Amino acid sequence: MMHVLVTGGSGKAGRWVIADLLNHGYRVTNVDLRPSHQAHTFYADLTDLGQTFGVLEGKDAIIHLAAIPWPGEHPPEVVYRVNTLSTFNVLQAACVLGVRTVALASSESTLGFPFAFRPIRPERLPIDETHPLLAQDAYGLSKIVLEELGRGFARRDPRMSIIALRFSYILPPDDYAAELKRAWDDPLNNAFNFWAYVDARDAARACRLAIERRPEGFHAIYIAARDTLMREPTLDLLKRADAMPATVAPHFGGRASPLDCTRAAQVIGWEPEYTWEIVVGSL
Template identity: 25%
Template sequence: MNILLTGGLGFIGSHTAVVLAEQGHELVLLDNLCNSEMTVLDKLNTITGKNLAFYKGDVRDTALIKEILKTHQIEAVIHFAGLKSVAESGSDPMKYYDNNVAGSIALFEAMKAVDVKKLIFSSSATVYGVPQYLPYDEVHPTCPINTYGRTKLQVEEILQDLANANPDWSIACLRYFNPVGAHESGLIGEMPKGVPNNLMPYVCQVASGSLSHLNVFGDDYDTKDGTGERDYIHVMDLAEGHAAAIAFVSRNAGIEMINLGTGMPYSVYDLINAFEKSASRAIERVVQGRRSGDLPIYYAKADKARVLLGWQASRGLQLMCDSSWKFQALLKGLC
């Protein structure tokens, strides 16, 4: 199948590209490089043994998207392109609505014009908000508590309306939990620009000496060790979930919201302890007060993905940490 990946050089997009290329799909990658690097393309070509088609461009450029869809006879789109910092979305909401919502609308308009109607949307567990019960299943009420989550929910709602109006569309909205880890080669992984917003890349940079210590925001939650618990999922499991979703939308019309998680929550200290084994070094940490908006615990019910997609996560926390450290160590020349 000919597939366009928007945000294709990003963390999740690049790993998904590896899985899809290995399955024999023909890929076109689009990225504006606002949160990624051109070096990722060379690494993807090395891993896959292919010269992947790439366009530097923005999903808001409808004319460019139409041209790509037509030129490469694209049959399906995986839409990763989106800004993802919860903190930044609060301080600069218009940037997030413009990129995440308006950008998605521009992409869907281009797809509609060229009659490409198979879509995987990169959504987020943040659409659920404060848990009314756990684990979150796909019928849990949606009430995001930050701007980032609201942009994801708005795009889901747009796609629901699109599917209702055009029943020949095939759409899967994949609600991610907490992607971590890296490709087994260590060539690609999570490489945020500036100070990381997420726990794993922050731990990686402390371990490599780029940052002095890790701030632990709250150790007095009602959890097993007082720190927040999250459903961490290996990025390669997540990538394989996208491949399974491509197969699903190829067979089924309509729209589905599907969780991609492990169903197993790990605490901040669980992750630190596992990472210290991976890196064979201590992670300096300083306990700070709780951050506003942080939830004590959340995790997925992933039964729907197993039933509809034939997919479930298989990689554990230690492998997530091992692969993250391998990527960081290679990046910093530590091995």
Template identity: 35%
Template sequence: MRTMIDRQEAVVVTGSAGRLGRAVVEHLAAAGVRVVGVDREAAPAPPGVRVHTMPVRDPGALRPVFRGARAVIHLAAMPNPRTGPGHTIYTTNTAATYAVLDAAAEEGVPRVVTASSGSMLGISGGPHDLSPLYAPLDEEHPARPQDGYALSKQADEAACAMFHRATGLSVAALRFPAIGTSGLLRERVLRERAEPGFLRRGLWAYVEVRDLARAFAAAVAADGIGWEVFAVAAGDTLSDVPTEELLRRHHPDTIIRRPLPGHTSVWDTGKAARMLGWRPEFTWREAEPVSA
């Protein structure tokens, strides 16, 4: 069962100037939700959205911003393993997440929704090729991080669980594959066609940024969340080859637990559908035609 977001109580979005942050802010603002942004860099925002320019690593500084908020959507992070040395990414991301959770708990914020990552499963990055243990991938698949970014996301989820146990804070973490805009998705499809298997480590998975923004809004509004992880992804792959054939060819040791007909995604988003009422709406196959 879900409820609507109370439009009178603000939703705070950290990392509001980032690609995903902008999409989330725009989605909430368009729905009439009062939004407050937090980012270390000043950037344009929709009318009526106030943005606090500050680093997201000091819970004491965050508390006045969070006071009275309906929820916090935490997106501020170094967004991938290529943004710096592993130790810098790890310490930056984990410090920010802990600060956000701490400030939210102290201020009595009812819910935090945070960005985790499918990278923590260890398949999409790191020095060694790994295959999924099974498909479709669900929230129970073991984490096997191979880099500082992936490890930071595993640690973030552990911090979320700890704050829920210790304080009762309601926390949802969304795990997702590569974020795409229409143009970027077309580039990936063309690259996979030219170099079959190019996207094998990402399992040919994606989520369109507007669909992901909808998922964060749904996680704010949903009832019955104590501490939960949700897989969020598009319903199809970035390949013209059927999914089961892709797995047999590039991940032959992966156990296929149930049929994946046609171009069905390797990600199982059934939990998000059941608990959040969220389902992906975008597929690149119905967007602008992709051609070489």
């Protein structure tokens, strides 16, 4: 039985990740500063390399979710330091201890549209992994560095599989009603990421597939639903938000998500299953 260490497993996404792993027969240990009713939890500070070595020892794979999740509650230098240093420590300990299967929680924030100090537009739609990463804020920059760390450790040990999952806005099923009301009341509320999202269950499955498929080397992939949170066509919303890109692919239209997840299907066999219409219809 594979023993998986989940960091940040007590958080919004982490709870779903642990549940999915347990449902698929994995042994799971959680690392967090808060308790979990799902799995044994070590209370550890991952910015301390010694503690990180201690919790990684004996594990077969790591799903690293622990981070300050947005830049609005801590000074920017704290957000940057905690997120980057914890990731370095996890990868350093994994490399030294021979834990060669790692999934990292990256973010659509690497693109720079969320939390931007100065407005920017996408260069093209849909957005795939070749689009420039334009983050200006401490959180988005910390995720860009997270990915560079992943690339570096994959160069150090080519046998490692390091997948950076660029999650869109993660929504647990119980949050849909409130989020949809907020988005529909004012379409500009969710213009910060062009109305993209991903169901927490799809995010959890992406984490599991990343450690199951474990392609060698480093890979960054977008993880998002097929559609947006809105009822209007995506291009109409972008025009309203004055965020139209210079180039739009001929096939892009309707309520399609701005994020192209084709690469996720190629690398780990992941495709989104849930949309807000499916979830709301099942409530």
